[in-house]
Structure formats: C-alpha cells, structure tokens
Amino acid sequence: MKKLILLLICLIFFTISYSQKELKIGDSVIKPILVDSSKFNLYGTWKVIYRTYVAERENTYEIIPLEELNQEYYKIRKAQGELIYGNYVYFDEKLYIPYCPYLPSLIINPLYKKMYIETNEARGYEPNIRNLKLLAISVLCPLYQNSKTQEEFGLLVISSDIICILDNNAYTYLKRVEDKIEAQNTWNKDESGFFYVNLLGSSDFLFYISNNEGKTLKVIYNKFDNCNFEYNYITNYISNNCNEGKTQKIFTTRNIQKIEYPLSINIDLQSLKSNTIKFSGGFEKEDCKWQIKWKIE
Numbered sequence: 001m002k003k004l005i006l007l008l009i010c011l012i013f014f015t016i017s018y019s020q021k022e023l024k025i026g027d028s029v030i031k032p033i034l035v036d037s038s039k040f041n042l043y044g045t046w047k048v049i050y051r052t053y054v055a056e057r058e059n060t061y062e063i064i065p066l067e068e069l070n071q072e073y074y075k076i077r078k079a080q081g082e083l084i085y086g087n088y089v090y091f092d093e094k095l096y097i098p099y100c101p102y103l104p105s106l107i108i109n110p111l112y113k114k115m116y117i118e119t120n121e122a123r124g125y126e127p128n129i130r131n132l133k134l135l136a137i138s139v140l141c142p143l144y145q146n147s148k149t150q151e152e153f154g155l156l157v158i159s160s161d162i163i164c165i166l167d168n169n170a171y172t173y174l175k176r177v178e179d180k181i182e183a184q185n186t187w188n189k190d191e192s193g194f195f196y197v198n199l200l201g202s203s204d205f206l207f208y209i210s211n212n213e214g215k216t217l218k219v220i221y222n223k224f225d226n227c228n229f230e231y232n233y234i235t236n237y238i239s240n241n242c243n244e245g246k247t248q249k250i251f252t253t254r255n256i257q258k259i260e261y262p263l264s265i266n267i268d269l270q271s272l273k274s275n276t277i278k279f280s281g282g283f284e285k286e287d288c289k290w291q292i293k294w295k296i297e
Contacts, residue, residue: 020032020033020034020132020133021131021132023128023129023132023158024128025049025050025158025162025173026049026050026173028049028050030158030159030162031159032132032134032158032159033158033159033160034116034133034134034135035135035157035159035160037114037115037116037135040114040135040157040160042091042112042137042163043091043092043093044090044091044092044176044177044183045088045089045090045176045177045182045183045184045185046088046089046090046091046163046174046175046176046177047086047087047088047089047174047175047177047182048084048085048086048087048088048089048100048103048172048173048174049085049086049173049174049175050085050172050173051078051081051082051084051085051170051171051172051173052065052126052128052170052171053065053066053067053074053077053078053081053169053170053171054066054126054169054170054171055068055069055070055169056123057069061123062122062123063122063123063124063125063126063127064126064127065126065127066169076200076201076286076287077170079200079287080101080102080199080200080201080203081102081170081172083100083101083102083198083199083200084100084101084102084103084172087099087100087188088100088177088185088186089103089165089174090186091110093109093110094108094109095107095108095109095110095208096110096139097208099185099186099187100187100197100205101197101199101203101204101205102170102203102205103165103167103172104139104152104153104165104167104168105152105205105206106206106208106276107139107141107152107242108208108240108242108276109142109242110139110140110141110142110152110242111139111140111141111142111150112137112138112139112140113137113138113140113151114135114136114137115135115136115137115138116133116134116135116136117133117134117135117136117156118131118132118133118134119131119132119134119156126171128171129156129164129171134156134157134158135156135157136154136155136156136157137154137155137156137157138151138153138154139151139152139153139154139155140152141242142242152242153165153166153167154166154167158173160176161175161176162174162175162176163176190293192295193295194218194220194293194294194295195293195294195295196291196292196293196294197279197291197292198289198290198291199281199289199290199291199292200286200287200288200289200290201283201285201286201287201288202230202281202282202283202286203280203281204278204279204280204281205278205279206276206277206278207276207277207278207279207294208275208276208277209269209272209275209276209277209296210275214269214296214297215268215269215270215297216266216267216268216269216296216297217266217267217269217277217294217295217296218264218265218266218267218294218295218296218297219234219251219264219265219266219267219279219292219293219294220262220263220264220265220292220293220294221261221262221263221265221281221290221291221292222261222262222263222290222291222292222293223261223288223289223290223291224288224289224290224291225288225289227283227285227288227289227290228283228284229253229259229261229281229282229283229290230282230283230284231252231253231254231280231281231282232251232252232253232259232263232280232281232282233249233251233252233253233254233280234249234250234251234252234265234267234277234278234279234280235247235248235249235250235277235278235280236248236250236272236273236274236276236277236278237273237274237276237277237278238273238274239273239274240274240275240276247278248273250267250271250272251265251267269296279292279294
C-alpha cells in the first residue's frame with residue numbers, strides 16, 4: 001500500500017503543470033510550467049522570437065547578463081542575434097537543423113535525452129530564468145561513444161509551445177509553429193530563387209542538401225559598405241555522421257589575386273563527399289555586414 005501511495009505521488013508530481021514565477025521574454029510575459037516529459041513532443045518547426053546573452057563574473061563564475069560585463073561585445077552579439085529573429089529551426093528523429101546562423105550546427109540522426117531540472121544554481125543559469133522547475137532536453141550526437149562528450153547542446157522547455165536553446169553563452173527562445181504552411185518554411189528566399197543569409201562579422205554556418213536533383217550548387221558572396229573580406233571559403237564534410245570534424249575545402253579565395261564582389265562560385269555536386277556544406281567568411285572588423293546566397297540547379 002505504501003509503495004502504491006508513493007507511486008501515485010510521483011505520478012502527480014510529474015504530470016501536474018507547476019505554476020511558477022513569470023518569465024519576461026522580450027515584450028512578452030510567459031508563465032513557465034513543468035510539462036510532462038512523456039507527452040512533450042519536440043519534433044516539428046520552431047520560430048526564433050528572442051535572444052539574451054550571458055557571461056561569467058570573474059572569480060565567482062556567477063552567470064550574469066553580458067551587457068553588465070562588456071557593453072561593446074554585447075552590442076556585436078545582440079546585432080548578430082537580431083538577424084535570426086523570425087527564422088526557423090526544425091527537429092525530428094533524423095535531423096536537427098537551424099535555418100539560420102548563430103545557433104548550434106545541424107546534427108544528423110540526433111538523440112534526445114529528457115530530464116527534469118531546477119535552475120537554482122547561480123553558476124548555471126542567467127537571473128531571468130533562475131529558480132524554476134523545468135523539463136530539459138539534451139541534444140546528443142551519437143557519433144561519440146563516451147556519453148559525456150555526446151551532448152552538442154541543451155534546451156529548456158518553458159511551456160508546451162516555448163523552448164529555449166542554451167549555447168555559446170546565449171539563450172535563444174523559440175515558439176512552436178502551428179500553421180502547416182508556415183511549418184514548411186526553411187531558409188529565406190529571394191525573388192530569383194536564391195536562398196540567402198545575412199551575417200555580421202566573421203561567421204560561418206552549415207547548409208544541408210536534401211532531396212537534391214540538381215547538378216550544380218551556385219553560391220554568391222556579397223559584401224556591403226566599405227568592408228573587405230579577409231577570407232572566403234567553402235568546405236564539405238567528409239561524412240554525414242553527426243558533426244564529424246573531417247572536412248574537405250572545396251573553394252577558397254586564398255590563391256585568387258584579384259577578387260571582385262559579388263563573388264560567384266559554381267560547385268559540382270557530384271564531387272561532394274556528403275550533403276553537409278559549410279560557408280565561411282572573415283573580416284577585420286566585426287561590424288561588417290555581408291550576405292551569402294545559394295541555389296541548386
């Protein structure tokens with residue numbers, strides 16, 4: 001009888017949505033709840049709605065807002081983060097893919113590990129999200145045998161329709177996309193059929209070629225203002241297995257004496273080792289704006 005009572009108490013604990021302090025996310029106020037891990041479904045499309053940045057206070061390791069520690073660096077990171085507002089992220093059993101830069105890179109065949117946590121530790125969570133009971137999900141790379149190195153990034157489930165990705169000292173909040181047509185959105189696309197990404201400063205991001213029937217990947221590097229690239233290159237991952245680090249450089253401006261922008265590049269898809277491509281560009285100044293466009297023909 002005692003065991004039955006204990007079991008019922010545990011079931012009630014994990015199935016009831018906890019009423020907790022309100023959480024300010026941009027201009028919105030959200031009331032976090034402890035959702036049932038067995039009922040929560042991460043799969044589907046999510047939209048980036050807000051982002052905050054943190055840093056460790058020296059000698060204490062306490063997590064504080066980045067703007068309190070370094071205003072100049074905060075301005076750069078904030079400007080980069082605002083470029084991805086309204087962009088999409090997709091999860092399923094075969095693929096995690098962000099359709100924008102400045103988020104954890106794509107993972108093929110990810111694993112997901114759920115757990116309940118309390119965000120009470122000042123060394124672990126920013127003040128805005130502290131002292132909550134939440135469902136947390138670790139997104140794992142199955143490539144690594146050691147379970148301690150499998151985690152690529154983690155996320156917190158704020159409610160059934162709001163999650164927060166924790167990565168690179170940033171808290172990125174996303175809202176579940178319910179509309180079926182909007183859920184099909186991926187990268188931003190211009191009138192000429194080119195996908196495009198706007199970036200700030202030295203940056204890179206991964207692009208995954210899926211269901212491809214074309215022969216050529218057409219890429220355009222474009223810069224704005226009076227900024228000059230220090231480098232451009234494109235790499236292809238040797239394997240589709242998670243984020244395995246082996247790559248093959250398939251384009252670089254290193255040996256090109258005179259480079260004119262917009263810079264157009266054609267890549268034969270038959271020469272690729274995997275479906276994962278990384279675009280990279282670098283500048284001396286981190287406030288330089290630039291753009292990459294691409295399409296498959």
